[in-house]
Every structure is written in structure tokens, then in C-alpha cells.
Amino acid sequence: MAENTVLIPAEVLREACRRILEKVGVPPDQAHIIADVTVEADMRGVGSHGVLRLSAYVHRVQAGLMAANTQLRVVRERGATVLLDAQGGFGQVAGVHAMNLAIERARQHGVGLVAVRNANHFGIAAYYTMMALPHRMVGIAASNAAPSMAAWGGTTAVLGTNPVSVAIPTGQDVDIVLDMASSVVARGKIRAAAAKGERIPLGWALDAEGRPTEDPQAALKGTLAPIGGPKGYGLALVVDALAGVLTGSDYSIYLASLHDLSRRASVGFVMQAVDVAAFSEWETYVERMRSLVDVIRNSPRAPGVDRIYLPGEIEGLKRQEAERSGVPVAVKVLEELRALAAELGVPVDLPAA
Amino acid sequence: MAENTVLIPAEVLREACRRILEKVGVPPDQAHIIADVTVEADMRGVGSHGVLRLSAYVHRVQAGLMAANTQLRVVRERGATVLLDAQGGFGQVAGVHAMNLAIERARQHGVGLVAVRNANHFGIAAYYTMMALPHRMVGIAASNAAPSMAAWGGTTAVLGTNPVSVAIPTGQDVDIVLDMASSVVARGKIRAAAAKGERIPLGWALDAEGRPTEDPQAALKGTLAPIGGPKGYGLALVVDALAGVLTGSDYSIYLASLHDLSRRASVGFVMQAVDVAAFSEWETYVERMRSLVDVIRNSPRAPGVDRIYLPGEIEGLKRQEAERSGVPVAVKVLEELRALAAELGVPVDLPAA
Numbered sequence: 001m002a003e004n005t006v007l008i009p010a011e012v013l014r015e016a017c018r019r020i021l022e023k024v025g026v027p028p029d030q031a032h033i034i035a036d037v038t039v040e041a042d043m044r045g046v047g048s049h050g051v052l053r054l055s056a057y058v059h060r061v062q063a064g065l066m067a068a069n070t071q072l073r074v075v076r077e078r079g080a081t082v083l084l085d086a087q088g089g090f091g092q093v094a095g096v097h098a099m100n101l102a103i104e105r106a107r108q109h110g111v112g113l114v115a116v117r118n119a120n121h122f123g124i125a126a127y128y129t130m131m132a133l134p135h136r137m138v139g140i141a142a143s144n145a146a147p148s149m150a151a152w153g154g155t156t157a158v159l160g161t162n163p164v165s166v167a168i169p170t171g172q173d174v175d176i177v178l179d180m181a182s183s184v185v186a187r188g189k190i191r192a193a194a195a196k197g198e199r200i201p202l203g204w205a206l207d208a209e210g211r212p213t214e215d216p217q218a219a220l221k222g223t224l225a226p227i228g229g230p231k232g233y234g235l236a237l238v239v240d241a242l243a244g245v246l247t248g249s250d251y252s253i254y255l256a257s258l259h260d261l262s263r264r265a266s267v268g269f270v271m272q273a274v275d276v277a278a279f280s281e282w283e284t285y286v287e288r289m290r291s292l293v294d295v296i297r298n299s300p301r302a303p304g305v306d307r308i309y310l311p312g313e314i315e316g317l318k319r320q321e322a323e324r325s326g327v328p329v330a331v332k333v334l335e336e337l338r339a340l341a342a343e344l345g346v347p348v349d350l351p352a353a
Numbered sequence: 354m355a356e357n358t359v360l361i362p363a364e365v366l367r368e369a370c371r372r373i374l375e376k377v378g379v380p381p382d383q384a385h386i387i388a389d390v391t392v393e394a395d396m397r398g399v400g401s402h403g404v405l406r407l408s409a410y411v412h413r414v415q416a417g418l419m420a421a422n423t424q425l426r427v428v429r430e431r432g433a434t435v436l437l438d439a440q441g442g443f444g445q446v447a448g449v450h451a452m453n454l455a456i457e458r459a460r461q462h463g464v465g466l467v468a469v470r471n472a473n474h475f476g477i478a479a480y481y482t483m484m485a486l487p488h489r490m491v492g493i494a495a496s497n498a499a500p501s502m503a504a505w506g507g508t509t510a511v512l513g514t515n516p517v518s519v520a521i522p523t524g525q526d527v528d529i530v531l532d533m534a535s536s537v538v539a540r541g542k543i544r545a546a547a548a549k550g551e552r553i554p555l556g557w558a559l560d561a562e563g564r565p566t567e568d569p570q571a572a573l574k575g576t577l578a579p580i581g582g583p584k585g586y587g588l589a590l591v592v593d594a595l596a597g598v599l600t601g602s603d604y605s606i607y608l609a610s611l612h613d614l615s616r617r618a619s620v621g622f623v624m625q626a627v628d629v630a631a632f633s634e635w636e637t638y639v640e641r642m643r644s645l646v647d648v649i650r651n652s653p654r655a656p657g658v659d660r661i662y663l664p665g666e667i668e669g670l671k672r673q674e675a676e677r678s679g680v681p682v683a684v685k686v687l688e689e690l691r692a693l694a695a696e697l698g699v700p701v702d703l704p705a706a
Binding site for chain 2 (some may be wrong): 004178241
């Protein structure tokens, strides 16, 4: 835990989120979902998608850019697929509903694919894909996001870091939970380097002329570098084509940032569930997964490496620690949260920083 | 075109492949498919997956490690999903059949997901995903492969470069066809650098101790670097868990290389089709795709960049050129192909190198 963080019990943090959300008109059952998704990010060590975002959500609702009450409408459905319209509501509410629907369809058809349009930022993608795990299903999710990456060879941001998450049940002590952006790093890491006056590694970002840079200031004026060069660009583009274009949401440069209070943002995403039972007996599958997990974990290690982790395993360990000792929240974020509660006149049980 | 290549009409090359395959017992309709998939790789500039591989296929068949006649068996099916057993046959035959089945299921259920087990190397993944395009569907494919990448932090190869392809119809002059491995580069590029005595860029590979290296010889004794570090590792792992473990195929270190004539290789893959019509009117979709494609292509360009390409566009241009002027085949590969034909006593119309 970094020194400038405070440990707060998860339920205290969730309760604060719920009260704040309800105060601006979010129905209690929906506030419950949004608080759970949001605090889960902080618990898993993904603070960039946690309570840090709450004030932005609230400000969008207050500005009339986001619906406090998320009302989902079924636009189309055919067998294993459904298209939902979130009608400007919360991505978290739409996301949970969409994955539940995908799981239901997968139970019947082996696979279920639910697309959502006109939503907003949904937090961490892994929250939704992990919902499939107790059902002995694979969960897959992808969302578009406001642009921060250039096309390969371009200089201006035309694609979001468009995350993709895949959660795969293993039947072991830990599941496989991949949750990755298409960029090498998040912009937050570059901001942090800029704040400390440090250089950034070559390969993280491009300057405004599209050249690789080690200068965080130049990087912040430029774009984030995609993983694997043209590969990450391709990945971000296919996610935008599916989550943005196909669903009927905003895409590319037309998708507003969460922090842009001048216009609505119509975020799109897709959720898929795949039932293991459609392809294998559970016991056979678990036996084979054990063998795969063992090979990976028991790989000979490079110098200085103590342990080989599965995707999402480090986040899972952080979550356990947060459950035990409290959720680490940066002092600055805690102060903002308290200020937000005060501004709304909501009594919260949060400690002073 | 490189100087050490010969241009051969596509149909001449396909005919040579068909005759060679039929000679070792592949039924004519199957030889037709395998030749088409294989030559398509060379046409698209992916020579590493083209006729270069034919002798390995033939040698596996001759060694009794691969079935000349691919007989597919439906193991399970539920609504939108099917599991096929290729019973040791050709990946190309199983792949084409699987994608056709996925398209059929998608027409009915909106999405179709077909998994294949006990197959072999299927060539370029893009061949199958592009099959969905004329049906106004999105095609998705992923396959596992013999290990060449380490787990993140590991030193030995435990995962294949496990390709993922996504083809998205645009209704424009060019579609989006992503086909990417989970490694930064293919091993062939490192072999080429080693042959020329050149260094390789840092980031391409790790040495046998798991350290980044610029020495191609050390790299060939080590492993290929995954794109985005832990991200590419995660991507390769989820593909192996789905294509290998879930389907009931070999996985990780248990999957033999195409060139290992001591044992069978049971390759697994998954094919998915998503019907655009399940989510959008075609005309609306095409109008929106046009706008996305325009934004991407008209991005301001970095110095020295003449043009912004969509994923797969360069390969599509190479294919057009190969259609016009002939398929570029490396002299060495052409000689091997002629030697293979001679060895089998098959008359082929291939030019001498």
C-alpha cells in the first residue's frame, strides 16, 4: 500500500457511493450495483476505474447528460443475441443486466451475445466477465471509450484504449481473468511520471507528431501507444466497430470523454457468455485446466521473478487483502469523495484523510 | 517483390498443391480447400503460412500422424454452438466446415460458435473469418499452436503465438480484417536476422534466461516476446484455454509442432460468426462504418507515413497484385515444392527457380 492512501472497509466505501448516487436520483437497487462495480475496481487495485470516477458520474447526471434512472429497452433479439438500449443511463447497470442476459441465453443456446448502446462508462470490464464464472461459463466483454490512441501511422487520437476482458473458469483456487486495454499503459501512468518530473520508457506513447517519446509532457499532448504497434491499433479498431458502430453507439472521435460536460457520451459494449457444458463435461474440463494452470505456474522463472501469475491473479490477491484490511483509497480521491458528499449534503461515514 | 522470389499464377500454384495432396490420399474436394487456403496465404504476403508448409503436411500424412481424409464428427451441439472432432485431419478442411456451420447457426440464432478439436495447423486465420463477410456477418477465429512464448516472468516456451482474427464487413471498398499473433513478431523474422548476421530490436524476444535480447541467436534459444508484455501472455493463455482445453485438444507444452514427426498434434480452434442483421439495419450500419473508416483513413499522418491502412488492407492489396502479376514464391520454397512433387512422382507445371 502506498503511503498516501487510506484503508477503508469496502462496505463503508460502498455505502458512501450508494448515498451519493441515491441523492442525485439513482434508484437504490441501481445505486447498489454501481457502488459494487465501482468499489470492486479499487479493491482489485484498479483505482483509475474506482471511486475516483464517482464525481464525474454525478456531475454528468447533474448536467443532464446521463440518466439517473437507467431504463433498459430491448431493441432487437434473435435467439442467442439481444441488443439493449441503455437510453443514456449508467454503464454499470446496463452491463450487469447485459451479462445476466448473456448467461441466460448461453444456458439455452450454448452461447449468448448481448450488445448495449447508449450507455456510459461501465468501470472495469472484468466485473462483468467474472459474473459468468459461478455459472461455469466463460465471460467475454469489450467496450469502446473516448479516443486516446492514434491509427497506426497517425498523429491524432481516433480510438479509445477499448478494453477487452475474458474470464475463464478453471475449477482451481484461481480463475483466469484477463482485462486489458489496447494501449501499452494507461494515461494515468504518464500523468504520474509528469507529476514526478520523470521520463517515461520509449514505447509507452507518441508525441503530437506521431513519434515515440520519452517526455511525459510531449506524450500528454500526443497519443498512447498501442500494444504490438499495428496489432493494438487493429484490436482497438475492431472493438470500436463492434461496440460502437454495430450497436448504434458513438464511436471514434464522436465519443465524448466522461469529463466532457458539453455533450452526452453514448458508449457501447458487447457481453458474451459461453457455457462450458456445451463443449465438455465439467470434470474433464477441470482436470485439463488444472494441468494447463500447473504448467504455467511451474514454468522456470527469469532472474528476480518470485512467482508466475495467471492473468487477474494479482488483482484477486489485492482484492483479498482489501477484504481483510480495507480498500486503499488515495488521500486525494478520499478528499474529493468527502467534498462531493458535503456538496450534496449527504452524510457519509468516511474517515478524514 | 523481393529479388529471390518467382512469380507464379495462383491457379498454377493451387493445381500443384492439389496434385501433391491428392497423391498422398487427400480426396479431391478436400485438396481443393487446402490448396485454396494455403495459396491464399502466399497471395496475402503471409508466406510463412503458405506453400512453404505443404511438405510438412505431406510428411505428417506419410508418417501416419495426420489423416489424409478429414472426416468430421459432431461431438456436441446446442442451439448456436457445435463441437466438431476433426479426428486428426487437416485444419483447413475442418476450419472451412466449422466457419460455414458458424454462419449457418448465426443466421438462425444471431451468433454461431463452432469449436474444433483434434485438427492440425489451419494456415491463416483470416481465411476463415473473411468467409463471414459476404454473408454480412462478422467472423472471429482463434487457434492454439505449438509453444514458442513463455508465461510472463517465465523462461521456457509454454504458449503458442495463438492467433486471433476478426473480420468485419464495412460495405466499403475494403473490409476490416485483423489477423494477429500474440507475439510481437514471428520467429521467421528472427531467423532472417540471424541468417543475415543482424541484431534484432529489443522487445522482439527473450533469451533462455528470460531477459530481453538483441541477439537473434540467443533469441532462437529463448522465447518470442508477447505483445504488451503481460497482455500478450494473457491473450495467448485465454486462446489456449478455449481452443485447446475447452475443445478437448492438446494445449501448452503438450501440443506438438507441425515439424515434430515423432508424435501427433491435436490442434484446437474456435470459429464464431455474428450476423450484423441481428443488431442493425444493413444500410444504417454501412453508413456508420463509412464514417468510422473515413475518420481512420483521413487521420493526420506522422512524418514519412504516406497512407493510413485498415487492418488487413495491405494484405488485400498484395492479394490483388498477386492476382494480376502472379504469386511471389521464394526460390527456396519453390525448389522444395518441386522436389516434393518429384519425390512423389507428381507432374507439376511449376517453373524452375
